[in-house]
Amino acid sequence: MKIDDMKICFPTFWSQDSGIDYGAKELRLGDILPSVGESTFAWFESREPVSVGETVRVMWCPPVADLNGWDEQPSEIAESYLVEAIVLNAAPVAETVHMAHYGQCRYELQVLSCERLLSVLRKFQEDSKSDHVPVLPDNLRAWEELSWCGSAVIQEFTYLTANTGFEASMQLILEVSSEEIIVLFSWHSDPGDVYCQLCRTSLAAYERLIIARALGEAQPLYDSQPAYLASGPSV
Numbered sequence: 001m002k003i004d005d006m007k008i009c010f011p012t013f014w015s016q017d018s019g020i021d022y023g024a025k026e027l028r029l030g031d032i033l034p035s036v037g038e039s040t041f042a043w044f045e046s047r048e049p050v051s052v053g054e055t056v057r058v059m060w061c062p063p064v065a066d067l068n069g070w071d072e073q074p075s076e077i078a079e080s081y082l083v084e085a086i087v088l089n090a091a092p093v094a095e096t097v098h099m100a101h102y103g104q105c106r107y108e109l110q111v112l113s114c115e116r117l118l119s120v121l122r123k124f125q126e127d128s129k130s131d132h133v134p135v136l137p138d139n140l141r142a143w144e145e146l147s148w149c150g151s152a153v154i155q156e157f158t159y160l161t162a163n164t165g166f167e168a169s170m171q172l173i174l175e176v177s178s179e180e181i182i183v184l185f186s187w188h189s190d191p192g193d194v195y196c197q198l199c200r201t202s203l204a205a206y207e208r209l210i211i212a213r214a215l216g217e218a219q220p221l222y223d224s225q226p227a228y229l230a231s232g233p234s235v
Contacts, residue, residue, distance in 0.1 A: 008057040008082065009048055010187060010196040012104055013066050015041035022063055028230050034060055034083050034111045043104050047194055050107055052090055058083045058109065059117070059196065064225050070171065071161045072224045074152035077173070079229055080117045082198075085109035118155060121173065121184045124200040139188055142168045143210050151218035157184070160215060167191050176215070181208050 016022050020031060034040045042058060044050050060066075060083050065076035088108040142164050149162035158174045173185035181203045187196040203211060 007195070007197045008059055009044065009050060010059045010194075011042040011044050011048075013043050014060060015043070015106070016063070024228075026228055026230050027063070029062070029079060030231070032063070033081060034085075034109075034114050036111050036114055039088060039108050039110050040085075041106055041108055043106050045104055045194065050087055050090070050105075052087050052107075055084065055086050055112070056109075058085060060114070062229055064228075068224070069161075070159060071150055071221055074154060074159055074221045075223050075227075076229075077152075077154045077157075077159055078116075078118055081114050082117050082120050083109070083111060084113040085111050117185075118157065120198065121157065124184065124198075139168075139170065140207065140210065142170060142188070142190075143214055146214060146217070149214050149218045150221040151215055152221040158215070159221070160211070160218060161221075162214060162218075172211070174211070181211055 014034075020027070022032075050056060060081045061070070062073070062076045062079050064073040065080065070077050070080075086109065088110050090105050090107045143162065145164050145166070146162045147165045149160065151158060151160045153159075154173075156175070158176045159171070160174060161169075161171045163169050168188070168190040170189075171185070171187040172183055175182040175184060183199060183201045183203065185196075185198055188194070
């Protein structure tokens with residue numbers, strides 16, 4: 001898995017048209033994960049660079065984080081997966097169908113592989129570098145002009161999310177130590193662009209100061225809902 005190939009897509013949400021009762025008090029992770037060899041559906045904003053026939057890497061999150069974001073259920077970062085899939089077809093959503101879906105498109109995906117996100121991050125070698133730096137230069141200003149930020153520690157990783165007053169939203173997954181801050185995951189969205197990628201980038205000193213400041217100001221994030229995921233298939 002090459003670092004420079006790790007641009008990924010982050011769907012608006014995944015389809016729940018599978019016959020599973022998502023309102024149940026407990027869901028089996030094995031029942032709701034995309035299954036290798038089968039097809040599933042995900043919704044993307046029209047500006048996401050997804051094309052029929054291509055192979056894409058797509059982030060899958062459990063239901064609460066899928067609909068509300070990791071900031072609402074940060075523990076679900078540990079239960080999120082990186083899905084590799086072929087895009088089979090696309091169906092634009094008409095405004096009359098559902099106003100909330102306007103400007104989005106539902107894609108059918110043939111699942112090739114499904115691997116836990118944190119396992120992918122741990123595979124990155126210490127000396128690996130990404131050709132694309134996710135924080136600088138374009139997004140440094142955004143991290144200096146925050147209107148809100150929050151953070152949570154998920155196993156050995158630190159999750160940092162933030163908003164700005166000019167409609168930019170950012171998310172990072174970091175390795176944080178006294179010596180350095182390493183970016184492993186970066187997501188950025190603003191009115192003109194959206195991108196999401198995995199990498200391994202050790203921040204320069206002045207970048208580190210800006211991100212460390214955000215971490216120091218960040219509101220602690222906690223799960224908004226009780227634990228409902230169980231491992232293994234349903235009985």
